[in-house]
Amino acid sequence: MAENKRSKLLEVRGLTMDFGGLRAIDSVDLDIFAGEIVALIGPNGAGKTTFFNCVTGIYEPTAGDVLIHPPGGVSRRINGMKPNRITALGMARTFQNIRLFPAMTVLENVMIGRHCRTATTIIDAILRSRRAVREERETVDQSYRLLEKVGLADSADEFARNLAYGAQRRLEIARALATDPFLLLLDEPAAGMNPQETSELDELIVRIRAEEQLAILLIEHDMKLVMNISDRIYVMEYGKEIAQGTPREIKENKKVIEAYLGEEVHA
Amino acid sequence: MAHLKRSFGIGLWFMFLTLPLVVVRVNTLSQEVQWRWSNLLWVGVGAFAIAWFWQFSINRRAAGRASTVADKPSLAQRLADDPVLSRRVLLGAAAVAIVFPWLVSTGQNFYHVNVMVSALIFVVLGLGLNITVGLAGLLDLGYIAFFAVGAYTYALLSKNFDLGFWTCLPLGGLMGMLFGVILGFPILRLRGDYLAIVTLGFGAITKIVLENWDTLFGGAAGLANIPRPELFGLLLDGRQKSVYSYYIVLALVALTIFVTNRLKNSRIGHAWMALREDEIASVAMGVDMARTKLSAYALGAFWAGLVGVVFAAHNNFINPDSFTFMDSAMVLAMVVLGGMGSILGVIIAALALKLLPEYLRAFAEYRMLVFGAVMVLMMIFRPQGLISDTRRKYDYDGADGANGEGDHGGK
Amino acid sequence: MDFQYLFELLCGGIVKGSIYALIALGYTMVYGIIQLINFAHGEVYMIGAFVAFIVAGVMTLSGYSGLTVLLLAAVVAVIYSAAYGYTLEKIAYRPLRNAPRLSPLISAIGASIFLMNYVQLAQTPDFLPFPELVPEFEFMAPIERYLSSADLVILIVTTLTMAALTVLIKYTRIGKAMRATQQDLVMARLVGINVDRVISATFIIGSVLAAIAGVLIASRTGQINAAIGFVAGIKAFTAAVLGGIGNVPGAVLGGLVLGIAETLGAGYISSAYEDVFAFALLVLILILRPAGLLGKAVKQKV
């Protein structure tokens, strides 16, 4: 295995999340190493999105540890940390049910991603200090660059709400990338896309990994996409982790086939 | 035809609804019952007409949704996109504003100047609340309390410590801001609707305290003999004083516009708007919710405090009656009517809402009735307000990253 | 310590609290279903009181008096409040069902301002004396100090109303549909519940309760004006939040707690600051326990 050669970025141990009486995640372990694309799959309601929410600070897990080891930074346990701090530490995400800022332009949506990487204060902004002007220019340039990468540069001045569905998903990715993450978490990025768009997304994700040098954890129901691009796959069912391994291993795993009975695993 | 029939039914329904309140009046003193049947007729006819128009508008709105007419460039957007034109309009407006007092006032008659001063005070309030509600989406129903903080700060400081207007002006703003921070700190993590109620409560508490703490705030009678703004120790007559107040508040308006405009398109302004649009997405993108909300809330309070000082100085005396929920509601109506986040819209709305009742006395009586209706109707038919917020466009010249100054637009 | 005084205050608090509870129920039921603070609910209550005043006034001047007048006034008030609540929802809230979350709230504030000023213009901005309609029951004389005849009527009526409401929610078709809609509006619609009807019914029921409260309070305090809805509205909302908004028993508990807290505060500290206690309680509860006394903390689904 290549694991020991690469540095570990995210380490989740025994993660558990309860909602009232419902155990949505039941002591799940998961690791992500530098440069990997890892998929998290499982039937509806398995707890995948909840897992994301626990890792990114939207929910505070009931039990377990979420540890991060940013490249070149200090390792730390991030349970219960505020989402914005976690983002600042280098993990960014997209949402299953798209959450853009509808009444802001496409470019402004991406610029928000730069918020935690810039430091212009209110005073700076009022006086248009040198820092404000410089940071604004950098923010605009980087945001444009990201929009070009996801193919949205032409719609930069449109309102985000006017984008087509597939474009909105790509905009969410660009916005997340703007935060300079070392780990990108994508929640069903292909949901609602047609086959053409999905295959473009496939390329986009692989390209992002190469160009931005980050690792990607993605939740996805589109098995073709998952099998195509992931290095490793984790499978969840009813909050429990039932399997992990390479795409080939997963394809042949009995438990996984059972869990997915009725859905197509063959792809 | 179906429309007409429905409208007729609605007309009848409203005649039924208003029957006891609009027709019957029991005079308990003279022990008489007044029957005002003619009113019922008016209600019926009015409701019929409005119902007919309403259905027409709702249909149009539904059609408009489908084709997103709302996103066609508005007049304001075109103005903002054309720097030359917008500069000209701005200069023109500034020129009119500057010569205004000399056009409308003569030696003894400076009524119009005074009216304009109160209107401009509300323009500043509207622009301040626009930061909190319009940009950051924090529904503040007790905004007028910060105005009161500024006004009482000046009244007390000038009375007890003999501090002058110009010293107190920034102090009033800072006091407003301080109160904003103190109140905002615990409550800003509340959900939007709870925040609305709590701020409403704060507004009410402020008024009760002002009314009951006689020794400090003068109780319901308020505080009198507040000094006017001083001008290098010159003695000014009545008209000159008003004109002087006018220029002071005009300068404040200009300052507010300048600052809001700078902030709106800045890092912090974007963060405010993002929070308004979607809190969870914002924090997930690295926006510090507590700090960002607090800054919007405190900054809004700052303007109210600042202009509260001017209000106290211009009026000579203040009492709690100037700081009721209806005043908060009026400022909110300005922001809603003008268009959340839209500077130009809020200015126009504030002037309209203050000046119309002043000059149309018949309207004055129905003022709050109309404001209430306007708030409902705007939300239904034109939630973006009269003048929808414009977005600035940024230049980008390609890969070398040499983008233009990008300072135009937005102004 | 003067226990008699304390007891007196407690009784007053319970009477007051039971009325807050009646109004609070309207807030809580509407909130439970469409997550909207119906700002204009206090105005519906005020309109109930005004209609009752008008009916009672006309009848008193025609020579009738006593409990029959009160009953008739209450019935007409209930009908009118229900009609206003129903119309309010149709005009101010229904078109905004899918709008951004601030829009219905602003619309509600607008509606509240509109209704308050409408009554002010159609009637009067001044205080009006509400006729005394509850006779002095003789058997109440010994404990008059703690509980007047009007108070007794209030307690009986609120208890009966709440019992009726419980039966309605628990056992009737519409009650079941309401509970289903409260659980999950989309799901309720999918299983064939007419959600629009349920929402209308909720507004009507809430308005009926508010009207009853309006009549009771008016006959107790003996005066009304167009602004009473505003303060009562905030107080009742406080009660609803205190108990846990969306939670029906919570609204009753919240109303009682608020009524008692307020009366004690007014009795022992200062009556001028009576309203301040209510607001302070609201702020405290929202900061310390936003889910309220009986509410469960729910995490927003992301």
Ligand SMILES: Nc1ncnc2c1ncn2[C@@H]1O[C@H](COP(=O)(O)OP(=O)(O)OP(=O)(O)O)[C@@H](O)[C@H]1O
């Ligand atoms: N905030 C919440 N409160 C209560 N229960 C929740 C909450 N969020 C999720 N759940 C429950 O937790 C379980 C897991 O949900 P989750 O959204 O994580 O599933 P998922 O694997 O992402 O499913 P899908 O593929 O449909 O997106 C579900 O039963 C869901 O109802």
Ligand SMILES: [Mg+2]
């Ligand atoms: Mg999910």
